[in-house]
Every structure is written in C-alpha cells, then in structure tokens.
Amino acid sequence: MIGLELFSLQWFEIFCGGFCVLAIFSFLAKENPFYRIFEHLFIGISAAILIMEPIRTFLWPQALKPLLGMDRIPFPDGTYPEPYAMSYLLFLVPMGFGLLYYFILSPRHSWLAQLVIGFSLGVGAGLSFKGIIVEMTPQLTDSFRPLYVVGSFGESLNNIFFIFVLLTVFSYFFFSFKRSPNGLMVKSSWIGRTMMMGCFGAFFGATIMARMALLVERLQFMIAQWWPALSQLWR
Amino acid sequence: MTRLRNKLIAFFTFIGGLYFFLEYILPAHIGGLEFGKYHEQISLAVQLIGLMAIGLGLINIFRVHGVRILKLQGGWFNSFVLLLGLAFVLVLQLLDFRRSEQRSDLLLEVKNFSLFVNRVVLEYEQKQIDYRPRLDALIDRLGVLKTQVKNSSSLLATGKQLDSERTEAQFVRSAEGAASATEQLKGALWQNNYRETKKITLDQLALLQSVTQELLDLNYEASPARRWGNFVFNGFFTPLGSAMFSLLAFYIVSAAYRSFRFRSWEAVVLMIPALIVMLGQIPHGPLYVYSGLPEIRRWLLEYLNTPAFRAIFFGSAIAGLAMSIRIWLSLEKSPLNTEETKQ
Amino acid sequence: MEHANPFALIFILLMGGVLFFYVSQARRGKDIYVRRIPGIDAIDETLGRSVELGRPIAFTSGLISIGPLFYACLSVLHYVAEKIARFSSKIYVPCFDPEVLVLSDATLQSAYQSANRLSQYDPTDVRYLSNNQFAYASGYMGLVHRENVGGAFLFGSFAAESLILAEAGQQVGAMQVAATTSNEQIPFFITTCDHTLIGEELYAAGAYLSNNSVQRGSLRAQDIMKLLLVALIVLGTIQATFAALSASEEPIAALKWVTGSWSAKGE
Numbered sequence: 001m002i003g004l005e006l007f008s009l010q011w012f013e014i015f016c017g018g019f020c021v022l023a024i025f026s027f028l029a030k031e032n033p034f035y036r037i038f039e040h041l042f043i044g045i046s047a048a049i050l051i052m053e054p055i056r057t058f059l060w061p062q063a064l065k066p067l068l069g070m071d072r073i074p075f076p077d078g079t080y081p082e083p084y085a086m087s088y089l090l091f092l093v094p095m096g097f098g099l100l101y102y103f104i105l106s107p108r109h110s111w112l113a114q115l116v117i118g119f120s121l122g123v124g125a126g127l128s129f130k131g132i133i134v135e136m137t138p139q140l141t142d143s144f145r146p147l148y149v150v151g152s153f154g155e156s157l158n159n160i161f162f163i164f165v166l167l168t169v170f171s172y173f174f175f176s177f178k179r180s181p182n183g184l185m186v187k188s189s190w191i192g193r194t195m196m197m198g199c200f201g202a203f204f205g206a207t208i209m210a211r212m213a214l215l216v217e218r219l220q221f222m223i224a225q226w227w228p229a230l231s232q233l234w235r
Numbered sequence: 236m237t238r239l240r241n242k243l244i245a246f247f248t249f250i251g252g253l254y255f256f257l258e259y260i261l262p263a264h265i266g267g268l269e270f271g272k273y274h275e276q277i278s279l280a281v282q283l284i285g286l287m288a289i290g291l292g293l294i295n296i297f298r299v300h301g302v303r304i305l306k307l308q309g310g311w312f313n314s315f316v317l318l319l320g321l322a323f324v325l326v327l328q329l330l331d332f333r334r335s336e337q338r339s340d341l342l343l344e345v346k347n348f349s350l351f352v353n354r355v356v357l358e359y360e361q362k363q364i365d366y367r368p369r370l371d372a373l374i375d376r377l378g379v380l381k382t383q384v385k386n387s388s389s390l391l392a393t394g395k396q397l398d399s400e401r402t403e404a405q406f407v408r409s410a411e412g413a414a415s416a417t418e419q420l421k422g423a424l425w426q427n428n429y430r431e432t433k434k435i436t437l438d439q440l441a442l443l444q445s446v447t448q449e450l451l452d453l454n455y456e457a458s459p460a461r462r463w464g465n466f467v468f469n470g471f472f473t474p475l476g477s478a479m480f481s482l483l484a485f486y487i488v489s490a491a492y493r494s495f496r497f498r499s500w501e502a503v504v505l506m507i508p509a510l511i512v513m514l515g516q517i518p519h520g521p522l523y524v525y526s527g528l529p530e531i532r533r534w535l536l537e538y539l540n541t542p543a544f545r546a547i548f549f550g551s552a553i554a555g556l557a558m559s560i561r562i563w564l565s566l567e568k569s570p571l572n573t574e575e576t577k578q
Numbered sequence: 579m580e581h582a583n584p585f586a587l588i589f590i591l592l593m594g595g596v597l598f599f600y601v602s603q604a605r606r607g608k609d610i611y612v613r614r615i616p617g618i619d620a621i622d623e624t625l626g627r628s629v630e631l632g633r634p635i636a637f638t639s640g641l642i643s644i645g646p647l648f649y650a651c652l653s654v655l656h657y658v659a660e661k662i663a664r665f666s667s668k669i670y671v672p673c674f675d676p677e678v679l680v681l682s683d684a685t686l687q688s689a690y691q692s693a694n695r696l697s698q699y700d701p702t703d704v705r706y707l708s709n710n711q712f713a714y715a716s717g718y719m720g721l722v723h724r725e726n727v728g729g730a731f732l733f734g735s736f737a738a739e740s741l742i743l744a745e746a747g748q749q750v751g752a753m754q755v756a757a758t759t760s761n762e763q764i765p766f767f768i769t770t771c772d773h774t775l776i777g778e779e780l781y782a783a784g785a786y787l788s789n790n791s792v793q794r795g796s797l798r799a800q801d802i803m804k805l806l807l808v809a810l811i812v813l814g815t816i817q818a819t820f821a822a823l824s825a826s827e828e829p830i831a832a833l834k835w836v837t838g839s840w841s842a843k844g845e
Binding site for chain 1: 240243244245247248249250251252253254255256259260279280281282283284285286287288289290291292293294296310312313314316317318319320321322323324325328329332335336340343344347348350351354368369372373375376462465466467468469470471472473474475476477478479480481482483484485487491501504505506507508509510511512513516517532534535536538539540541542543544545546547548549550552555556558559560562563571
Binding site: 024027031035036039040042043045046047049050101104110113114117120121123124125127128129130133134137140141143144145146147148149150163166167170173174175176177178179196197200201203204207 | 580582585586589590610611612613615643644645646648649677680681683684687706707708709710712713716717719720723724762764765766768769776777778779782794797798800801804805807808810811812814815817818819821822823825830832833836837
C-alpha cells in the first residue's frame with residue numbers, strides 16, 4: 001500500500017486485522033486452537049468495550065457526575081455557575097435499587113434480586129403496550145385494501161391475493177379451536193403454511209446477495225490491504 | 236414468609252409497569268395536569284436500574300474463566316487470553332475516559348469564561364460587587380493556560396506536529412487577546428463606559444473557546460490511550476466482527492444446498508420463490524433466463540412476503556400483549572419462583 | 579410523546595377483559611383445548627436424544643432484552659432445565675445481556691430446585707458472552723463445538739447472526755429447535771434447524787409444555803382477539819371495496835375508527 005510505513009501503528013492494524021480474518025475463516029475447516037484464541041480475544045475485547053460504553057455515555061455523564069457535583073466547573077474566582085441541585089440525590093434510589101441484582105449471587109438472599117427482576121419485567125411489560133400498538137396500527141390500516149380497484153384489474157387481483165395470504169396465514173395461528181379433519185380451518189391452515197414457506201423462500205433469496213457482499217468486502221481487504229502490508233516484510 | 240415475598244415481588248412488578256402503562260393510556264393533559272412531566276427523569280431512573288446489572292457480566296466472566304486459570308483446567312490459556320484482552324482494553328478505556336473527561340472539563344471551563352464575565356458585570360450593576368479581584372482571577376487563569384501550552388504533560392500540549400504548533404500559537408494569541416480585553420474591561424467598568432468593551436471581551440473569549448476546542452481535539456486524538464484504543468478497535472474488534480459477518484456467505488450457501496433438494500413439497504415451495512428472487516436480483520437472470528424476473532421478484536416481495544410476515548406479526552403482537560398483561564398483573568406463575576412453579 | 583387513541587385503549591381493555599374471562603374459566607377447571615404443535619413436541623425429543631447420547635444441551639435467547647418475549651422463553655428454559663436436572667445431564671445458557679444473565683440464572687436455579695437437584699446446579703452454566711452481536715455468535719459457536727452439544731434450543735430474538743448460531747449446532751450434529759418472532763430470521767432457522775416454531779408458537783410453547791391453566795386460558799383469549807382482528811380486517815376490506823366502487827374520497831369508517839383521536843385537535 002502506498003504511504004503505509006512498515007511497523008507503524010496503521011501497518012500493525014492491517015497486519016493484525018488480516019490474522020483475525022484468517023482465524024475466523026479457519027473455523028470453516030474445523031474448530032481449532034487458532035480460532036479459539038481469537039474467539040476468546042474477541043469476547044474479552046468486546047466485553048471491555050461494551051461494559052465501559054454505557055458507563056461513559058450514560059451512567060457517568062447523566063447520573064454519577066451530576067450526583068457528585070463534578071459537572072460543575074468553578075469560575076476563576078471560585079464561585080459556581082449554578083448551585084448544586086439536591087434533586088440529583090434522588091438518583092441514589094434507582095441506583096440502590098438496581099444494586100439488589102447482586103443478591104442473585106447469595107443463595108440465602110437471592111429473593112431480594114427477584115424484587116428488581118420483577119420490577120424490570122414490569123417495566124418491560126408496561127413499555128410493550130405502546131410498542132405493540134404503535135407498530136400494529138399502521139399495518140392494520142394498510143390491510144384495508146379494496147378487492148376491486150376501478151380501472152386496474154391487475155391491482156385488484158394483487159389486493160385479493162394479498163388479503164387471501166393474510167387471512168390464510170392468520171388461520172394457521174389459531175391454537176385453541178378444535179378442527180375437524182377435513183374442515184375449512186385445516187385446509188386454510190395448510191394453505192397458510194404453504195404461503196409462509198413461499199414467503200420464507202423469497203426472503204431467503206433476497207438476502208443471499210447481501211451476505212455475498214460482506215464476503216467480497218473482507219476478501220478485498222485481504223487482497224488489497226493485508227497482503228501488500230504483509231509482503232512489505234520481505235520486500 | 237414465602238407468600239409475603241411473592242406478594243412483594245408482585246407489587247414491585249406492578250409498580251414497574253404502572254407508570255409506562257398510564258403514560259400511554261392517559262392523554263397528555265388531564266385537567267391541566269401534565270402526567271408525563273417527569274417522563275425523561277423516570278426513563279432515566281429505569282435505565283439506571285438496568286445498568287446496575289452490568290457488573291454481573293464481569294463477575295460471571297471472572298467466575299468462568301478466572302477459576303479455569305487458577306485450577307489450570309482445560310482451555311486455561313484461552314481464558315487467560317480473554318482476561319488479558321479484557322484487562323488491557325479496560326485499562327485503555329479507563330485512561331481514555333479520564334483524558335476525555337479532563338478535556339471536556341477544560342473546554343467547559345473556557346466556555347464558562349463568557350458566562351463569568353456577564354455575571355461579574357451584572358452583579359456589579361445590580362449589587363455593586365467589586366469586579367476587580369474577579370476579573371484579575373480570570374486574567375491569572377488565562378495566563379496559567381497560556382503557560383500550560385508549553386508544558387508537555389498538559390492537555391493543551393500536542394507535541395511538535397505542524398498543525399498543533401500553529402494551533403498552539405493561535406491559542407497563545409487568543410489567550411493574550413482575551414486577557415488584554417479583560418484588562419480593558421476593568422478600566423471601562425471603572426469609567427462606567429463598558430458596553431462596547433464588554434462585547435469585545437466576549438468576542439475574544441468566544442475565539443479562545445473555538446481555538447481551545449481545536450487544540451484539545453488534536454491533543455486527544457494524539458494521546459497514547461486514544462491511539463492504542465483505535466488500534467485495538469481497528470486491528471481486532473472490527474476485523475473480527477466483519478469476518479464473523481462474512482461467514483454468513485458460506486453458511487447461507489450451505490443452508491441453501493441442504494434445503495433446496497426437492498425432498499418434500501415444502502422444500503419445493505421454499506426453493507422456487509428463492510430461485511426467482513435470487514435470479515431477479517442479478518443482471519444474468521433477466522439476461523439469460525427471463526426478462527420479467529425482476530418484476531416477479533418485486534411482486535413476490537410485496538404481495539407474498541408482506542401479508543405473510545404481517546399475519547405472523549399480528550399473532551405475535553396479540554400474544555405479546557397478553558403476556559404483558561399476565562406479567563404486569565402477576566397472573567403468570569413465574570418460572571423464576573420455585574414455590575409458585577410447584578403449584 | 580404518543581398516547582393511546584380510543585381504538586388502542588379499547589383494544590387493550592378488551593384484551594384484558596377477554597384474558598381475565600378465559601383465565602378464570604381455566605382456573606375453575608374448564609378444559610381448554612390446545613391443538614398439537616409439532617415443533618413443541620420436538621422439545622422433548624431433543625432432550626431425550628441428548629440425554630441418551632450423554633451430550634449437553636445449549637439454550638440461547640439470542641439478542642433478547644427484558645420483556646414479554648423473554649418471559650415466554652424463560653418458561654421454556656425452566657421446562658428444559660428441570661428435565662435436564664432430573665436426568666442429571668448438562669445445560670449451557672450463553673447470554674447476551676447482564677440482565678438476561680440474571681433472569682436466566684434465577685430460572686435455572688428455580689428449575690433445579692423444582693427437580694430437587696439444587697446440588698447439581700452450577701452457576702457457570704449460565705455464561706455472559708458479550709453485548710456485541712458477533713462476539714456473542716463467535717462465543718456460542720466455540721461453546722457448541724467444544725462441548726459437542728447434542729441439542730440446541732434457539733428461543734428468543736435474533737438478527738443476522740441467527741444462521742451462524744444454527745449452523746454451529748448443525749455442524750456438530752445437534753438436534754435443534756428454534757423459535758422466534760424475528761420474522762426475517764425464520765427462513766434461516768427453517769433451512770438449518772430440525773424444527774422451527776414460527777411467531778406466536780413461541781408464546782404457545784409455554785402453555786403447551788406446562789399445562790398451566792393461566793397460559794391455556796390466555797391462548798384461548800388470544801385466539802378470540804385474533805378472530806376480532808380478522809373481522810376488523812374483513813370489515814375494512816369490504817368498506818374499502820365499496821369506497822373504491824363508489825369512487826369516494828372519504829376515508830373509510832374502519833380507518834377512521836382505528837386511527838381516530840380523542841379530540842378534533844388530534845390529542
């Protein structure tokens with residue numbers, strides 16, 4: 001690569017990056033010690049990055065820093081732009097409550113962790129009401145399609161097929177109604193399952209090219225960046 | 236005792252969901268009262284609760300891998316590599332974090348100089364508080380910052396790079412300009428004719444602020460923690476993630492080979508639309524097979540995929556809603572609770 | 579900030595009312611029929627096979643976070659773990675999120691306690707891998723291969739890494755059952771796993787396995803609500819068709835009802 005100095009930090013980035021790719025790809029042959037080392041390295045590095053990230057971007061700036069008053073920088077004369085807001089002390093309540101999670105490590109007191117677990121589940125449930133309805137409503141209204149579109153026979157057929165697929169797939173997901181062996185529900189359910197298989201096949205086909213693009217990008221890196229960087233060692 | 240505990244857990248579960256349920260169900264204003272007035276603070280508090288569990292991930296990692304190393308069990312070397320990577324990146328992150336915080340504190344301090352000048356003038360006007368020692372403190376501080384640029388361990392020192400030398404010189408000039416303007420403001424306040432001088436002082440401080448930002452950014456990017464952090468990110472984290480992602484290309488071919496072999500009618504129904512969509516996406520499909528393939532592909536994705544996925548979604552949505560009600564009101568016998576599951 | 583319109587409120591209250599009705603019926607002993615779901619039967623088959631071969635089980639919830647879906651997965655985890663405990667076999671539960679780790683750990687403890695095998699419970703069976711999608715997938719792949727799992731359950735929420743997780747099990751010859759509401763990943767599970775539960779079947783799995791009256795009553799309530807939704811769609815379609823035939827520019831009644839707000843101001 002033009003301009004890449006041997007043994008510079010950028011050179012090492014590319015050099016190590018290539019070995020990472022080789023290690024992961026070696027798994028395709030067989031699980032091996034080379035892959036294992038990089039797998040563990042990956043987990044260690046990502047665990048560190050993803051443990052620090054919410055602390056840096058959320059816990060510290062939004063809670064701990066204002067709580068400790070460290071977001072207040074004094075003026076040159078020692079006074080402060082604004083007084084310390086005592087309301088920040090309220091952060092101690094959720095933080096203290098959240099620390100109950102650690103009682104899961106104690107066999108005798110693990111029920112205390114259940115309090116915060118229950119609370120979190122309750123929050124998840126409470127939030128999901130809005131999440132589900134907000135996501136459902138536009139899809140529901142979009143399903144009100146006219147079965148006959150004036151002036152467009154093709155569009156009419158499309159809409160009829162759309163509603164047909166929607167209702168037959170829907171019929172597959174009824175669990176508590178008894179079905180007679182050759183009844184309408186059984187047939188409708190069978191058609192629904194067939195439609196789903198067709199749908200899954202179509203979606204499968206649609207994602208293949210996107211996956212190939214990812215491989216092409218990695219191969220480009222190996223050929224256009226890593227190999228030239230590596231070959232600098234013996235040139 | 237267990238029943239009391241269960242009731243307490245159910246109570247906390249109910250409280251957890253109550254606010255968000257009411258916040259959605261109730262209108263924005265109820266008789267002049269805004270129910271969601273503290274929504275941001277409550278959401279923050281809820282996020283804080285969840286964030287407290289982060290240490291458990293670390294504890295679990297040490298429990299699994301630390302014990303393996305201490306007892307020299309099988310795979311101990313890999314666990315050592317994991318913990319070494321974890322420790323190294325944690326230290327880098329902490330150093331980088333400390334640097335980043337110092338930088339933002341210094342930037343905020345410089346930004347506050349304008350606020351300080353405004354406050355000094357206002358308090359002199361309203362309460363006759365003596366401005367001289369306060370503005371002298373500002374001038375002294377500007378002098379200290381100017382000196383720090385030359386100090387190699389300072390946040391403001393970047394080493395001998397062309398851009399940084401130019402920016403350092405700019406900073407020194409801005410700091411001198413701001414100090415001089417502040418000195419003039421002192422004189423103008425004494426003469427009670429300071430509006431214009433105050434504006435000049437504020438302009439100088441604004442210029443100082445922008446130069447400080449530039450200098451601190453240069454310094455931060457050049458700092459060892461940042462550079463090593465970038466190395467780990469670009470040399471390991473990103474390539475490993477991208478390589479894992481690209482494995483999908485191999486696996487999707489393997490999955491397709493396994494499935495698309497006409498073993499059952501379901502496989503046939505799966506395969507035919509897959510082939511049509513695949514061929515419809517590439518130039519060779521319409522060129523060598525059938526020119527209408529892209530149109531058929533579009534039709535399949537719009538009129539087969541969409542309603543099927545939608546019907547699946549509706550079913551899941553209703554089930555999710557039912558589950559939410561059951562969890563929230565603790566109708567559900569909890570899988571986490573032994574006493575309940577025995578019933 | 580969005581708030582519920584009349585349709586949303588009525589829908590939620592109706593869901594609650596119907597749920598309470600059928601749950602109380604089920605609790606009073608009324609038998610509620612639940613049809614056979616083949617993929618769910620495969621859970622026992624997978625467990626039996628793994629125990630016979632003396633190989634451990636892997637249970638993953640993917641990239642899931644705390645919520646109703648995860649709770650449904652915990653029901654299945656409890657069932658699986660209790661069986662594993664009774665047969666003195668082994669289960670690994672790799673986790674993506676620390677909160678998920680806590681709940682999975684609590685569920686596993688509870689399952690072992692239910693089977694009176696708490697002494698066999700090993701806290702390191704539940705492992706935090708990473709919050710990063712592909713680091714998680716990498717760790718899962720390695721775990722499945724090194725431990726040579728005989729059965730894998732992929733119950734939860736997945737993204738692009740779903741195929742990697744499923745292929746890992748496929749490569750070691752594990753019997754796999756997947757269940758997810760992530761529609762985009764279902765095709766990959768269908769082509770790679772032995773059985774796949776689609777969408778709502780994941781929620782139904784809990785009722786089916788536990789034979790729990792609340793869950794069975796809830797299944798019936800869900801079916802009733804689905805029926806109402808179907809009726810609404812049919813009504814909306816009919817209205818839309820008539821509107822198209824009469825060339826009316828007015829929004830149809832069903833649309834107005836679903837999207838209507840409390841006041842003329844749209845609050």
